[in-house]
Amino acid sequence: MKARVHVFLKEGVLDPQGKAVASALKTLGFEEVDSVRQGKFFDIETGPLPAREAEERVKEYCKKLLANPIIENFRVEIMEP
Amino acid sequence: MKARVHVFLKEGVLDPQGKAVASALKTLGFEEVDSVRQGKFFDIETGPLPAREAEERVKEYCKKLLANPIIENFRVEIMEP
Amino acid sequence: MKVGVVVFPGSNCDHDALEWSSRLLGLPTEEIWYQDRDLRGVDLVILPGGFSYGDYLRCGAMAARAPIMDEVVAHARRGGLVIGICNGFQVLCEVGLLPGALLRNRSLTFLCQDVYLRVETTSSPWTSAMRVGEVLRVPIAHGDGNYYCDPETLGRLLGEDRVAFRYVSPGGTLDPEWNVNGSLEAIAGIFSEKKNVLGMMPHPERASEDMVGSTDGLGIFKSVMGALCG
Amino acid sequence: MPEPQVTAELAYKHGLSPEEWERVLSILGRTPTYPELGIFSVMWSEHCSYKSSRVHLKRFPTEGPQVLQGPGENAGVVDIGDGWAVCFKMESHNHPSYIEPYQGAATGVGGILRDVFTMGARPIANLNALFFGRPDHPKTAHLVKGVVAGIGDYGNCIGVPTVGGQVVFHPSYDGNILVNAFTLGLLRADGIFRGYASGVGNPVLYVGSKTGRDGIHGATMASAEFSEATEEKRPTVQVGDPFTEKLLLEACLELMAEDVIVGIQDMGAAGLTSSSFEMAGRSGSGIRFELDKVPMREKGMTPYELLLSESQERMLIVAQRGKESRVRDIFSKWGLDAAEIGVVTDTGRAEIFWHGERVVDMPVGPVSDQAPLYKRPMEEPAGFRSRKSVPLPALQKADQGRALLTLMGSPNLCSKRWVYTQYDQSVRTNTVLGPGADAALIRIKGTTKAVAMTTDVNPRFCKLDPYEGGRLAVAEAARNIACVGAKPLAITDCLNFGNPERPEVMWEFSRAVDGISEACLALNTPVVSGNVSFYNETNGEGIHPTPTIGMVGLLADVSRRMDPWFKDEGDLVIVLGETRGHLGGSEYLWAIHGMEAGAPPTLDLQREAALIGLLQELAAKGLAKSVHDCSEGGLAVCAAECGLAPRRTLGARLELESAGLDPAALLFGEDASRALVTCDSMHEEGLLAAARRAGIQAKAVGTVVGDRLRISVDGQPSVDVPMAETRNAWENGLRSVVG
Numbered sequence A, B: 001m002k003a004r005v006h007v008f009l010k011e012g013v014l015d016p017q018g019k020a021v022a023s024a025l026k027t028l029g030f031e032e033v034d035s036v037r038q039g040k041f042f043d044i045e046t047g048p049l050p051a052r053e054a055e056e057r058v059k060e061y062c063k064k065l066l067a068n069p070i071i072e073n074f075r076v077e078i079m080e081p
Numbered sequence C: 001m002k003v004g005v006v007v008f009p010g011s012n013c014d015h016d017a018l019e020w021s022s023r024l025l026g027l028p029t030e031e032i033w034y035q036d037r038d039l040r041g042v043d044l045v046i047l048p049g050g051f052s053y054g055d056y057l058r059c060g061a062m063a064a065r066a067p068i069m070d071e072v073v074a075h076a077r078r079g080g081l082v083i084g085i086c087n088g089f090q091v092l093c094e095v096g097l098l099p100g101a102l103l104r105n106r107s108l109t110f111l112c113q114d115v116y117l118r119v120e121t122t123s124s125p126w127t128s129a130m131r132v133g134e135v136l137r138v139p140i141a142h143g144d145g146n147y148y149c150d151p152e153t154l155g156r157l158l159g160e161d162r163v164a165f166r167y168v169s170p171g172g173t174l175d176p177e178w179n180v181n182g183s184l185e186a187i188a189g190i191f192s193e194k195k196n197v198l199g200m201m202p203h204p205e206r207a208s209e210d211m212v213g214s215t216d217g218l219g220i221f222k223s224v225m226g227a228l229c230g
Numbered sequence D: 001m002p003e004p005q006v007t008a009e010l011a012y013k014h015g016l017s018p019e020e021w022e023r024v025l026s027i028l029g030r031t032p033t034y035p036e037l038g039i040f041s042v043m044w045s046e047h048c049s050y051k052s053s054r055v056h057l058k059r060f061p062t063e064g065p066q067v068l069q070g071p072g073e074n075a076g077v078v079d080i081g082d083g084w085a086v087c088f089k090m091e092s093h094n095h096p097s098y099i100e101p102y103q104g105a106a107t108g109v110g111g112i113l114r115d116v117f118t119m120g121a122r123p124i125a126n127l128n129a130l131f132f133g134r135p136d137h138p139k140t141a142h143l144v145k146g147v148v149a150g151i152g153d154y155g156n157c158i159g160v161p162t163v164g165g166q167v168v169f170h171p172s173y174d175g176n177i178l179v180n181a182f183t184l185g186l187l188r189a190d191g192i193f194r195g196y197a198s199g200v201g202n203p204v205l206y207v208g209s210k211t212g213r214d215g216i217h218g219a220t221m222a223s224a225e226f227s228e229a230t231e232e233k234r235p236t237v238q239v240g241d242p243f244t245e246k247l248l249l250e251a252c253l254e255l256m257a258e259d260v261i262v263g264i265q266d267m268g269a270a271g272l273t274s275s276s277f278e279m280a281g282r283s284g285s286g287i288r289f290e291l292d293k294v295p296m297r298e299k300g301m302t303p304y305e306l307l308l309s310e311s312q313e314r315m316l317i318v319a320q321r322g323k324e325s326r327v328r329d330i331f332s333k334w335g336l337d338a339a340e341i342g343v344v345t346d347t348g349r350a351e352i353f354w355h356g357e358r359v360v361d362m363p364v365g366p367v368s369d370q371a372p373l374y375k376r377p378m379e380e381p382a383g384f385r386s387r388k389s390v391p392l393p394a395l396q397k398a399d400q401g402r403a404l405l406t407l408m409g410s411p412n413l414c415s416k417r418w419v420y421t422q423y424d425q426s427v428r429t430n431t432v433l434g435p436g437a438d439a440a441l442i443r444i445k446g447t448t449k450a451v452a453m454t455t456d457v458n459p460r461f462c463k464l465d466p467y468e469g470g471r472l473a474v475a476e477a478a479r480n481i482a483c484v485g486a487k488p489l490a491i492t493d494c495l496n497f498g499n500p501e502r503p504e505v506m507w508e509f510s511r512a513v514d515g516i517s518e519a520c521l522a523l524n525t526p527v528v529s530g531n532v533s534f535y536n537e538t539n540g541e542g543i544h545p546t547p548t549i550g551m552v553g554l555l556a557d558v559s560r561r562m563d564p565w566f567k568d569e570g571d572l573v574i575v576l577g578e579t580r581g582h583l584g585g586s587e588y589l590w591a592i593h594g595m596e597a598g599a600p601p602t603l604d605l606q607r608e609a610a611l612i613g614l615l616q617e618l619a620a621k622g623l624a625k626s627v628h629d630c631s632e633g634g635l636a637v638c639a640a641e642c643g644l645a646p647r648r649t650l651g652a653r654l655e656l657e658s659a660g661l662d663p664a665a666l667l668f669g670e671d672a673s674r675a676l677v678t679c680d681s682m683h684e685e686g687l688l689a690a691a692r693r694a695g696i697q698a699k700a701v702g703t704v705v706g707d708r709l710r711i712s713v714d715g716q717p718s719v720d721v722p723m724a725e726t727r728n729a730w731e732n733g734l735r736s737v738v739g
């Protein structure tokens, strides 16, 4: 199975990196830039998993490790069963 | 305009973080995990841009700042014109 | 009283913590390997600084899931003493023994320098031998020490007198310029509800000998010895 | 992918010269296979073979009672008494850092750390010497930020404090920055490990990260000039994995504490090839291994790629037969795999197999130590003499206080705090003096000792006169060591130069080697390790000759240390050494008059040695309260720096006599062999007497007082600046570079 997981900061949590990127873009002359939020993604490959279980399983990865629920949300996409 | 940019390591470039995450997942009992590659994404909001230009513009952001062309590739999606 | 220093792969202040408690304070101290499931009867657990798992993914995230952490959590829930320094603080937040999270420094760079800490409360086993408002000079060395929690949690921390230290100017006043990593409310260290668990970003173990800069970090250990040995 | 046909053309493309190609054919007696050609090309590259520099390096003094291991191993080792020794080396990672500053610098640190811990030493301190282009060059800010973050992140993660170094800006580095990383480790004097592959039948083990296609041909790249084209090609840069290195470090040290291995070598430049050939070469044995057993990260790798890959965080180990399982246990405790890939033989040959097929079969000796040796032509650069004798400009007379503030804020002289706050300076709680002092001082727990270390070189001096520049670099390093009270012990070096095929570059190189050798002999600091980096040029423009010196010293009683900072008002300020107002090549001419001309200061090595002895005596007897070396920026800058302690600012009032010198020359001249010391008036007589005995001129010139720096010349006010303003200029100097 192949999955992609996006992990992003919750709204309201300060994102110093995104902010720095936005201001750096402006300094480079891209004045139209209003805001940037930065996140992480993971491309995960596993051995065969029963199709129905795959999504639940990847959500487990997120809850157990990939995301910190205090500051982050996540979204799981199964790319290939 | 709203855009999302994915920045990922080129194939063959070592991804120490992904490697460590994969082995941590295995240790946590998710033995089916074969490999993990970690990347970054940026959600960017800007003031109005002519639709045809938007993608080119965001690509400029990537070339000038968001991606390190020596080890990274990027992909641009325009989410909202 | 026996002290245990947990060693994770990538811990690198484990020796410093070990020395802090064994050589400088004369307490029997042992290393505890992250894969063990036994705290071997220690009274006080130190989660040392460093880069457990390279700080990959999120600082402290992978260490928080190591086998030994179940024991550390159980020890803390029983009221046992636990201190997390720097990376150890990050681990304590990740494992849920302390609320909040440590984000990237405001400067987005790693910062190693002396900071000034104001003791915010003495009603804890960790600060009982100090004075409220006392200013300590202690080094920091971290890239992710920018303390964050939601407003509700912050309200609870403040209401329950659980802020241990704040970053202040050398004169002891709050000043954004001296809150070098940009922490919420200049918070440098916090307690758990029962105050038996302390997490702090600065390194008191590096400030316990004049020859290497300062002895202001000894107060923490003196307090805790008082608490334990009566 | 079919292997290309090996021809002379292909060999030339691999950087071999026609003569070298002939030599390959005669060594083998046949045309090499493709992997064999790859091996020759990297082993005979400048980087690995030192083919242009070896004839010169032989002139270095390398012996002394303190030397336990001189050049030739992964790093040098020096005795510090009580059964302890220190192991150190410096290495360049210039080209990779220009291409990808963060990863280039990070992997540079990773490499030098491995060099030191393969010797059996635990790394306890890092230094870094960095040379960037002009501060306002469009690339400079990006390179500075990337390099500093890369160095910091790697060392910080491993838990080795970075405690000193230098940062230089000069246009000659615009297209070719220099990143020189130094590591010092601590070990027992009888516990040195070496890169030997001996004992027929002993297993060869591969440990650490898997092999990918990283940096293939990195070593040959480091030996080729940059051009626009290579910048386009962007070879696969190596990515560092400091976490794996930390595990490797702990595992190797644990392994070495037991009697289970014969030899160990890190896979640095030219990876598996150089490590296996060097190990077999040193012990005169042979080696046989199966490439298909090498752990691989990528699919479809070929023997050629496996042999040439420069993947980081890997080691080659020869274990004692029968103890492999112990080796495996230790590595697995640290989460690392150890793969047995081959055995030691007595054939004197390297026999390498790929799925049972013999793809390499060549004699080790001729490849590893009979590499080509060149006596390259040398020629004094045109204009060398005239540059030295350029008349100096009419010096600015007016406001020496302004000039002082300009110098204090200039990127070369300003505080490097922005750099070193990104480095963990205090992990392991041994840092007695970190960045900011003349030399760093690391105590050795369980003893009264401390080790002092510094890096020094003044590229402008070296350009104006490489021989004097080389001597001055060693002298300044030794003086810096003595300023904290320590005795200079030995040096490592990083010789960064342009294209050795240019006779002028080779001449500069040879002159610098002569200068360094002479100073090392006089100061009793042999060369125990080092590194040469040639081809530092872009589009035909060479860098200034930059022979960076890394020196190590010993302070027997750490409680006797000295630091540069003024202590108490009322203390006497004394200048040691002679001031002749030498402005050639000075920072003053460069920063105020935009000039780089004249001859560097003259240096009397006997007098330098006497000053160094005197400084140690002052420390041992507790006669001085502060000592600071007087170098770039001269007396005035030196005095200002003394007033800028980390947490305190103090001024001084100094009264100088010009003896006919121009005030600018008096204040900012960079004569060698000087130091500014302070003492309690109670110790004045003792201090002056000690100086007299040493034959060093000593003159009380004023006192520590107030919050301004006031300097008068022949009774006329010359400098009068508030120290707060001085601090402001000094602390914000790098802002103009990095924002």
Ligand SMILES: Nc1ncnc2c1ncn2[C@@H]1O[C@H](COP(=O)(O)OP(=O)(O)O)[C@@H](O)[C@H]1O
Pocket (backbone or CB within 6 Å): D127, D128, D129, D130, D162, D163, D164, D165, D166, D167, D413, D416, D419, D420, D434, D435, D436, D437, D438, D439, D440, D455, D456, D480, D629, D631, D632
């Ligand atoms: N890249 C660096 N990393 C760490 N410390 C540095 C670096 N550059 C300069 N420093 C520190 O800043 C101080 C001043 O450097 P420098 O002017 O080169 O000293 P000196 O003139 O005494 O040789 C020294 O203590 C040096 O160790």
Ligand SMILES: [Mg+2]
Pocket (backbone or CB within 6 Å): D165, D166, D438, D454, D455, D456, D480
């Ligand atoms: Mg120096």
